[in-house]
Amino acid sequence: MRKADRLFQIIQILRRSSRPVTSAQLAEELEVARRTVYRDIAHLIAQRVPIEGATGYGYVLDPGYEMPPLMLTPDEIEAVVLGVQMVTRLNDATIRNAASDVMAKIASVMPPDLLPYIADPSVGIKPGEVSDEAMLDTRPIRRAIREGRKLYLDYRAADGELTSRVVWPVLLGYEDSHSLLIAWCQSKQDFRHFRTDGILKIEILDEVIGVSKSKLRKEWQQRRCAELLKRGPSR
Structure with missing residues (x-):
């Protein structure tokens, strides 16, 4: 840093x-x-x-430390509040802290007449608890995605099979209870989804992917859409 x-x-x-x-x-x-x-x-x-x-x-x-006021509409403020509420439910401490930082930054530069939209918004999500289970530190994954570098993984699949792989990280996706690493797997020569709670070891390699992030993500999205079309509409 x-x-x-x-x-x-x-x-x-x-x-x-x-x-x-x-x-x-x-x-x-x-x-x-x-x-x-x-x-x-x-x-x-x-x-x-x-x-x-x-x-x-x-x-x-000092709570009086100020920065220039940030001009947002009430709708924009409540959209951010709702997004932060969702992120703080994720089982990822670094992302939760980042969300709290965002909210603190906005609140610190907000004109006084707009602060009620943060303190008492008209939007909210269903109350729930954040899991206390230990989770993989996702910072190396996000760093590798940003820098376009390959990752080495030791991975345990849902059936207990242990494998070691070199992957090209594309995206880190989140659900309420877990997160998924979407990546191109060199050994399978295809895109794969890896639950982060199944990753036993992770190492950022010096080798760069050699394909732009946008191109790799676009290719994954195209393949994903093609798979969904093959399955047909859900019932």
Whole structure:
């Protein structure tokens, strides 16, 4: 993560938290050493970002810290709120945190007269619980998709079969209880769907796919549509 991105993320972590955030917590989420956090906090304070705190206590961001107002319509605000509610139900901690960051960013720059659309929206999803089961860290998958690089997987299928594969990641899809990696499998020479809870080991390879993300995704979509047409309409 670039320093500029890391500094911005520190602000977002502090913004979404109602309690002091320790250097250890920041270091864990940012995946850096605590001494890096100390340097970054010092840099932000030097840039007049109103952060208060100390080692062993934690850091807080002054709630009065403001950015230029974001102009959204009530419909747009409630669309974002609904989307964030859905994402926070997913069994993926990094995505849930990202959704909370988005909501915190929007709320922090929203004009006061629009804040009620966040605090008391007219839309919502059915209440439910988020699974506490351990889930694969999906950050390597998403990174590989963005960078167009191949992945090595150790995978356990639903029937218990263990395989090792090199795949070209296309898309990470989500449902309420699980997520799926959609990828081109080199050994099968075809697109396959891998449940992330069946992935035992994952490694980003140096080898690039050599096909653009948009072209690979378009080819998957075309094949998917062709399969659905063969099956005919559902009854």
